[in-house]
Amino acid sequence: MDFDCCFTQDNNWFRYRVGAIIIEDDCVLYVKNNIDNYYYSVGGGVHMNEKAEDAVIREVFEETGIHYEIDHLAVIHENFFSPKEGFLKGLKCHEIALFYLMKSKGSKILNSNSYNSFGAKEEMCFLPIKDLNKYTVYPDFIKDRMDEIKDGKILHIITDDRQVAY
Numbered sequence: 001m002d003f004d005c006c007f008t009q010d011n012n013w014f015r016y017r018v019g020a021i022i023i024e025d026d027c028v029l030y031v032k033n034n035i036d037n038y039y040y041s042v043g044g045g046v047h048m049n050e051k052a053e054d055a056v057i058r059e060v061f062e063e064t065g066i067h068y069e070i071d072h073l074a075v076i077h078e079n080f081f082s083p084k085e086g087f088l089k090g091l092k093c094h095e096i097a098l099f100y101l102m103k104s105k106g107s108k109i110l111n112s113n114s115y116n117s118f119g120a121k122e123e124m125c126f127l128p129i130k131d132l133n134k135y136t137v138y139p140d141f142i143k144d145r146m147d148e149i150k151d152g153k154i155l156h157i158i159t160d161d162r163q164v165a166y
Helices: 052-064 129-134 141-150
Strands: 006-009 012-021 027-033 039-045 070-081 092-102 122-128 155-161
Touching (some): 012 052, 012 070, 039 052, 039 092, 039 122, 070 141
Parallel strands (some): 070 155
Antiparallel strands (some): 006 012, 027 039, 027 122, 070 092
């Protein structure tokens, strides 16, 4: 069994993850499950002793059923948050995520049969880039920084949505 680079200590939760930015026909791929009311990026936890590049390729295949290649590292995201609901409720959360822009396949056809780690069925959804502001998407910086992401820049973004002072 492979283990994600994730741990809980006292009231703190940490995770190292990767995310994929997949663009086809001016749409970006997001995931929606049958429990949550928002969309989230394709990706997941990096396993112990796994390279981030290998992790994103693995996660994309696990979730979409398609082999995508990496175009470039697009975003280094430091994310601090304190959820009000769900399994992380009450924890001080810190997540480091590397987001990779994937090379286009020229098709929106996927072979997905994905479930999240809590057993919720996931649906892959290509959302029009021009309409992303109409959706609740995480991470939300993608909708505002898409031009920089596509131009090959590596962005360092810090999000601090903690509800409690530390």
